[in-house]
Amino acid sequence: MTATTIHSTHVLDSTMTHRESGIGAPIVFLHGNPTSSHLWRNVLPGVTSRRLLAPDLIGMGESGKPPISYDFADQARYLDAWFDALGLRDAVLVGHDWGGALAFDWAARHPDRVRGIAFTETIVKPMTWAEFPEGGRELFRAIKTDGIGEAMILDKNAFIEQALPASTTTPLTPADLAAYRDPYPTRESRRPLLRWARSMPLDGEPADVVTRIEAYDHWLTTSPDVPKLLLTFAPGAGTMMTSDIIAWCATNIAALEIEHSDTVAGHHTPEDQPGVIAGAISGWVERHGLLA
Numbered sequence: 546m547t548a549t550t551i552h553s554t555h556v557l558d559s560t561m562t563h564r565e566s567g568i569g570a571p572i573v574f575l576h577g578n579p580t581s582s583h584l585w586r587n588v589l590p591g592v593t594s595r596r597l598l599a600p601d602l603i604g605m606g607e608s609g610k611p612p613i614s615y616d617f618a619d620q621a622r623y624l625d626a627w628f629d630a631l632g633l634r635d636a637v638l639v640g641h642d643w644g645g646a647l648a649f650d651w652a653a654r655h656p657d658r659v660r661g662i663a664f665t666e667t668i669v670k671p672m673t674w675a676e677f678p679e680g681g682r683e684l685f686r687a688i689k690t691d692g693i694g695e696a697m698i699l700d701k702n703a704f705i706e707q708a709l710p711a712s713t714t715t716p717l718t719p720a721d722l723a724a725y726r727d728p729y730p731t732r733e734s735r736r737p738l739l740r741w742a743r744s745m746p747l748d749g750e751p752a753d754v755v756t757r758i759e760a761y762d763h764w765l766t767t768s769p770d771v772p773k774l775l776l777t778f779a780p781g782a783g784t785m786m787t788s789d790i791i792a793w794c795a796t797n798i799a800a801l802e803i804e805h806s807d808t809v810a811g812h813h814t815p816e817d818q819p820g821v822i823a824g825a826i827s828g829w830v831e832r833h834g835l836l837a
Contacts, residue, residue, distance in 0.1 A: 577642020581606025591823025
């Protein structure tokens with residue numbers, strides 16, 4: 546097993562930190578909200594040995610915390626600069642939650658640099674409130690309400706202290722919860738968490754995010770040369786991708802394979818089923834010769 550090392554890269558006016566192991570063509574693992582590259586700690590060792598990279602998104606994990614708005618465009622801009630700084634081409638992308646959305650967005654804008662995308666529990670399309678899982682509607686309506694969202698996420702750190710543990714089937718250890726909590730000791734440091742939560746595309750808002758998602762949806766539909774893998778599980782705590790959303794993917798995403806496991810996983814699938822995810826990605830990469 547190749548040891549994982551931590552690297553810090555100068556990106557625009559800040560830095561981004563990433564975990565890295567192996568050599569060769571890159572597989573890039575992108576986390577979502579409110580996690581970090583720590584999400585992939587138990588997945589990376591089980592993936593067929595290649596060059597594996599898992600960055601902390603800007604403002605998250607151990608990456609820098611510049612004074613920006615942390616909207617989707619900011620996150621994509623810093624991620625673009627990170628890919629460029631490392632000279633990553635012919636990449637396979639793996640995304641969870643907003644990491645999947647960023648992977649789709651990057652691939653749609655850099656189609657000559659992506660060889661495949663695997664994803665789980667992510668944002669594949671703009672949704673109506675009726676399409677959003679019923680169990681999360683009250684939470685996200687509160688988050689999107691001025692004043693209430695700030696109190697919940699900035700003041701009480703509820704996305705780390707409550708939402709994260711409540712959306713895993715396997716309980717987080719105190720050490721793992723601390724690893725997720727430590728980057729957000731202050732109200733100001735939690736702004737990326739609030740911005741991501743408010744970016745959920747529901748009933749056409751926020752419009753800028755909906756526009757970006759519609760753009761990558763067009764690419765997902767019209768890129769039959771790029772293999773794609775959706776990993777699904779028996780629904781657990783906080784599962785976001787409903788059967789209707791999975792059916793939408795099967796109908797609308799070109800070159801898609803859906804690999805289902807009957808094991809139970811909550812929304813944070815890499816926490817609950819890292820071995821299944823690692824094995825599925827390794828097999829898919831080998832079948833398609835993506836890193837040959």
